Amino acid sequence: MLCNSLAAGVIAFGLPTFASASLIFASSYNLDAADGFVSTIKYTDGKLEVINNQQGICGANPSWLEFVGDHIYCLDEIWNKKPNSDSVGALYALKATRDGTKLTESKRLEALGGPVSTVRFGQRLKGLAVAAYGGGGFQTFDISNPDAPQVVNSSSFTITPKPGAIAQQGVSHVHHVILDPTGDFIAAPDLGGDLIRIFKVDKKTLEYVESTTIPTPDFSGPRHGAFVKLESGTYFYVVTELSNEIIGWKVNYKADSLEFDQIFIAPTHGPDTKVNNTIVKAAELIISPDNKFLLVSSRLEESAGQIDIPNPETNAGQIKSDPLINWAIQADGTIKLQQIFPAGGINPRHFSLNKDGSLVLTALVTDGRVALIERNVQTGNLTKIVGAVKIIGGQPNFAKFKEDTKCA
Ligand SMILES: *[C@@H]1O[C@H](CO)[C@@H](O)[C@H](O)[C@H]1NC(C)=O
Ligand SMILES: *[C@@H]1O[C@H](CO)[C@@H](O)[C@H](O)[C@H]1NC(C)=O
Ligand SMILES: *[C@@H]1O[C@H](CO)[C@@H](O)[C@H](O)[C@H]1NC(C)=O
Numbered sequence: 001m002l003c004n005s006l007a008a009g010v011i012a013f014g015l016p017t018f019a020s021a022s023l024i025f026a027s028s029y030n031l032d033a034a035d036g037f038v039s040t041i042k043y044t045d046g047k048l049e050v051i052n053n054q055q056g057i058c059g060a061n062p063s064w065l066e067f068v069g070d071h072i073y074c075l076d077e078i079w080n081k082k083p084n085s086d087s088v089g090a091l092y093a094l095k096a097t098r099d100g101t102k103l104t105e106s107k108r109l110e111a112l113g114g115p116v117s118t119v120r121f122g123q124r125l126k127g128l129a130v131a132a133y134g135g136g137g138f139q140t141f142d143i144s145n146p147d148a149p150q151v152v153n154s155s156s157f158t159i160t161p162k163p164g165a166i167a168q169q170g171v172s173h174v175h176h177v178i179l180d181p182t183g184d185f186i187a188a189p190d191l192g193g194d195l196i197r198i199f200k201v202d203k204k205t206l207e208y209v210e211s212t213t214i215p216t217p218d219f220s221g222p223r224h225g226a227f228v229k230l231e232s233g234t235y236f237y238v239v240t241e242l243s244n245e246i247i248g249w250k251v252n253y254k255a256d257s258l259e260f261d262q263i264f265i266a267p268t269h270g271p272d273t274k275v276n277n278t279i280v281k282a283a284e285l286i287i288s289p290d291n292k293f294l295l296v297s298s299r300l301e302e303s304a305g306q307i308d309i310p311n312p313e314t315n316a317g318q319i320k321s322d323p324l325i326n327w328a329i330q331a332d333g334t335i336k337l338q339q340i341f342p343a344g345g346i347n348p349r350h351f352s353l354n355k356d357g358s359l360v361l362t363a364l365v366t367d368g369r370v371a372l373i374e375r376n377v378q379t380g381n382l383t384k385i386v387g388a389v390k391i392i393g394g395q396p397n398f399a400k401f402k403e404d405t406k407c408a
Contacts, residue, residue, distance in 0.1 A: 136172025344371025
């Protein structure tokens with residue numbers, strides 16, 4: 001491994017034993033009705049390389065990864081198998097070798113149907129909360145022993161569909177779980193119900209109480225969100241998949257609940273813009289580490305929204321790209337459009353920033369590609385697509401640097 005030889009070289013010069021290679025992990029659905037993949041991508045000196053593309057290690061439809069020390073928790077939506085995602089999903093505790101070339105399963109647990117997102121919470125972050133899209137639910141797990149996670153509590157929600165609702169809003173679809181800055185509350189956007197569900201969590205027992213629900217406009221379909229703590233207060237932002245909007249609220253803390261006061265609602269692409277909501281599907285929302293920028297990804301644009309770029313896998317030939325949309329967060333919690341930048345291909349279901357905010361990874365489902373973009377941490381602008389790799393046979397839906405990895 002270059003990772004090892006680099007580290008050895010560094011040791012020879014008497015410097016700290018951190019390798020300059022970093023590891024990225026990605027989850028992918030399969031192009032066909034077969035098991036999906038969890039992949040390791042090595043990033044060294046501006047180059048990306050797939051060093052492991054492991055099929056079936058997280059079942060049929062891996063959708064999300066959570067890094068816990070040497071472990072990787074992976075959710076399986078199981079939507080291409082029977083019984084399908086509405087009734088049962090799975091949580092895998094996987095162990096990665098240090099060089100990332102192999103994953104092994106420590107434990108597989110059944111989960112609520114169609115799990116799609118996790119967040120760590122509680123004392124010493126020993127809790128793992130899970131959003132279940134297919135089953136319209138919320139669950140907490142105890143991961144004190146990372147090899148043997150155990151379920152703590154589970155809830156499934158019922159909603160009354162609004163007249164005129166599309167099929168996707170016929171039932172509850174919890175799409176994301178987000179821990180608030182105090183660690184006492186988890187917010188969970190419910191795309192089916194046009195709601196943000198707020199849970200008060202017990203940091204010791206990892207149990208919870210559903211405290212309040214915050215409504216979003218009819219047929220908006222809230223998908224992913226984030227809390228931001230500024231000097232002027234705490235704010236919550238959500239991107240809506242069905243109406244392609246960003247909504248911002250000021251958060252007011254009560255003893256056992258949160259209240260949200262809406263401060264703005266804006267189209268994802270900027271003031272006075274409009275996309276065809278039948279086709280275009282906003283997906284991810286990420287806040288920069290300095291809390292100064294809010295970025296969203298937009299999927300499956302019509303031709304007017306697509307950007308022509310050189311193919312980042314080969315640097316030869318032109319391809320079409322969906323956008324990432326970059327907003328500057330103002331002191332009062334409102335947002336101002338700053339930049340629209342190519343995601344590196346079509347269907348950026350997920351993207352992530354590294355810890356210092358200098359790199360952005362995008363998971364491009366339709367193109368089977370993971371792309372890496374440079375970001376100027378001072379200006380907040382995305383500046384250059386550095387490179388990209390193909391996940392052979394896969395439809396990547398999540399990609400993130402595992403930054404505690406040391407190869408030495
Ligand atoms: C969580 O589990 C505890 C212990 O079994 C139980 O007392 C509590 O009612 C559960 N809460 C929910 C929201 O299911
Ligand atoms: C939006 O897209 C749908 C599906 O292609 C199409 O039927 C509809 O006419 C489009 N609407 C507008 C306003 O272009
Ligand atoms: C950031 O990008 C926007 C959009 O391209 C551009 O107008 C602006 O000048 C850039 N800011 C800096 C500081 O480069």
